[in-house]
Amino acid sequence: MKRILLMAGFLLLAALVLMALLELGGCEITRDWSFTSEIPDLGIDTPEDAVKWVAANIEYEPDGIWNNWKTPKRTYAERRGDCEDFTALWMYLVETQTEYTDTYLIGGKGATDETVRHAYGWWNGMYYEPQTGGWFDDYSWAFIDFLKYDYDRVMWLCIVKDLT
Ligand SMILES: [Ca+2]
């Protein structure tokens, strides 16, 4: 009898472990590994179209404790994110829906307050602010650049840092 109970206990434990693994697997499956575009054609032809589209359609939502880099498809699907998510989506739309490439994400510090950290876009000598839909040839009145990541790096960061 004791043996049977022990066996039943082991089976139950194994089942729970298996369910936990499947559950984790389920989370993995919902993540965006492929980057093949499921975002429909949004009628975007230029980086300016893309920045206007993102500003008009994505709502600002701050990250929690972690700085979570969402994949562009997820930001698109949820219609919300914060600065790096806005910028990654802008880059993705430019790179996949226009004839233009070589977009960058810029990390900036506040021009008057260095503790402020912000992400925005850059392409061909122009700064793009996807939270407001504007673009400028000089953004130093607001932010001082401190890092510049290319498209591949940003898409990779969106995979490894999309943790929720
Ligand atoms: Ca963030």
Ligand SMILES: [Ca+2]
């Ligand atoms: Ca984020």
